[in-house]
Amino acid sequence: MGRIPCCEKENVKRGQWTPEEDNKLSSYIAQHGTRNWRLIPKNAGLQRCGKSCRLRWTNYLRPDLKHGQFTQAEEETIMKLHAVLGNRWSLIAAQLPGRTDNDIKNHWNTKLKKKLTGMGIDPVTHKTFSHLMAEIATTLGPPQVANLTEAALGCFKDEMLHLLTKHRVDSQLQQPSTSSQANVNIANSPYAMINSKPDHQAAKDGTHVDTVEKIKLGLSRAIQEPSIIISNKPCWEAPQPPVNGFQYAGHSSFRSQEEGSPWSQSKCTRTTAGDQMGNLKLEDENGQESDGGKEIRNTSSIFNTDCVLWDLPSDELMNPMI
DNA sequence: AAGTTCCCCAACCGCGTTTCA
DNA sequence: TTGAAACGCGGTTGGGGAACT
Numbered sequence: 001m002g003r004i005p006c007c008e009k010e011n012v013k014r015g016q017w018t019p020e021e022d023n024k025l026s027s028y029i030a031q032h033g034t035r036n037w038r039l040i041p042k043n044a045g046l047q048r049c050g051k052s053c054r055l056r057w058t059n060y061l062r063p064d065l066k067h068g069q070f071t072q073a074e075e076e077t078i079m080k081l082h083a084v085l086g087n088r089w090s091l092i093a094a095q096l097p098g099r100t101d102n103d104i105k106n107h108w109n110t111k112l113k114k115k116l117t118g119m120g121i122d123p124v125t126h127k128t129f130s131h132l133m134a135e136i137a138t139t140l141g142p143p144q145v146a147n148l149t150e151a152a153l154g155c156f157k158d159e160m161l162h163l164l165t166k167h168r169v170d171s172q173l174q175q176p177s178t179s180s181q182a183n184v185n186i187a188n189s190p191y192a193m194i195n196s197k198p199d200h201q202a203a204k205d206g207t208h209v210d211t212v213e214k215i216k217l218g219l220s221r222a223i224q225e226p227s228i229i230i231s232n233k234p235c236w237e238a239p240q241p242p243v244n245g246f247q248y249a250g251h252s253s254f255r256s257q258e259e260g261s262p263w264s265q266s267k268c269t270r271t272t273a274g275d276q277m278g279n280l281k282l283e284d285e286n287g288q289e290s291d292g293g294k295e296i297r298n299t300s301s302i303f304n305t306d307c308v309l310w311d312l313p314s315d316e317l318m319n320p321m322i
Numbered sequence: 323a324a325g326t327t328c329c330c331c332a333a334c335c336g337c338g339t340t341t342c343a
Numbered sequence: 344t345t346g347a348a349a350c351g352c353g354g355t356t357g358g359g360g361a362a363c364t
Contacts, residue, residue, distance in 0.1 A: 016332075016358080038349070054350080055333065090352060105353075106331050 013047040017056055021046055025053055026061050059102045066098035070107055078104055079112060083126040 028044035034057065037050035046053065059065075070078075074096055081092045089101035089108075096104065113123040120128050127135075 014334080036349095050349080051351095052333080058351095059332075087353065101352075102332075109354095110330055 012049045012052075014052070017060075021048070022056070022061060025056060029057060029061075059100045062100075064098055065100065070099075070111075074099070075107075075112060078108060079116070079126075082108065082112075082123075 024044045024046055025040070028040060032040075032043070034040070034054070037054045039050075040046075041048045041050055041053050044053075048056075077096060078092060081095060085091050087105075089105045093099050093101040093104050116123040116126070120130070122129055122132055125132060
């Protein structure tokens with residue numbers, strides 16, 4: 001009963017693919033297509049697992065793939081989609097022609113997360129760190145609030161020290177704060193001090209300790225004085241100049257606090273293999289699936305609702321290729 | 323120039339769902 | 344109907360090159 005195994009594990013080659021292997025796989029698929037991954041390595045004369053062949057094809061060999069650097073427009077799209085979809089890379093990739101989920105995941109983990117952190121924005125929630133501090137503080141009783149600064153510092157200090165010692169923050173952040181920057185609270189946030197001293201100099205002269213103390217102080221202020229959080233919307237809700245080369249567009253799915261985050265009000269839940277179809281389930285606050293419990297069978301339907309989730313033109317979000 | 327550390331990304335791993343004998 | 348394998352996804356790892364000391 002059941003299927004036969006996809007490959008004999010002992011005779012399977014692993015690791016980097018050679019150009020010859022790539023040629024064999026590409027030419028075989030060009031002739032026969034990708035119908036059965038279990039048979040492809042055997043028929044193509046490859047000592048590879050079918051799964052390995054599939055990954056190599058989808059992530060590297062497919063002729064419609066882009067291999068160059070991500071454009072600023074692509075990065076902005078990734079950030080906007082990530083704010084709504086989270087780490088659902090296949091869904092995000094479906095909106096970026098020629099990019100794979102692996103590509104986007106790697107780019108997010110190596111570049112975009114750091115850029116956001118450097119801007120004082122939590123890459124998970126896409127809100128400013130100080131806003132998060134204030135939100136947490138409002139949910140805790142006074143004794144707990146007293147300990148929050150230390151806890152928060154523990155969470156963020158590694159990342160901050162990394163930025164302080166390794167990365168120069170973009171000069172746009174270093175310029176004197178403008179009124180619009182005040183809206184996003186970057187200038188007021190403890191992370192604004194990233195720019196107070198050249199990173200390498202700070203690392204050399206041992207001012208880390210002083211900097212950590214300043215971060216502590218800034219976090220304390222954010223907690224004790226939530227009023228300094230001018231907007232309780234995520235950073236891109238308020239108008240702002242480009243920061244580090246990015247400019248978030250308005251984002252109407254994230255509304256004010258009383259409306260809650262998109263995850264509490266309209267949660268996207270994974271349907272695993274259904275994801276290949278771009279499926280999402282929308283749930284209300286009671287965990288009930290909206291839309292009569294029907295799955296949305298295509299990502300595009302998400303973007304075609306009357307409720308505009310973001311202000312990208314809908315045609316930019318459609319990728320018929322994938 | 324040599325050694326060390328950091329960073330990127332291709333490839334692998336493990337899990338949940340779907341397929342099919 | 345059953346259960347093993349295929350499939351597809353997100354998370355993680357490690358090799359190799361770049362940057363730094």
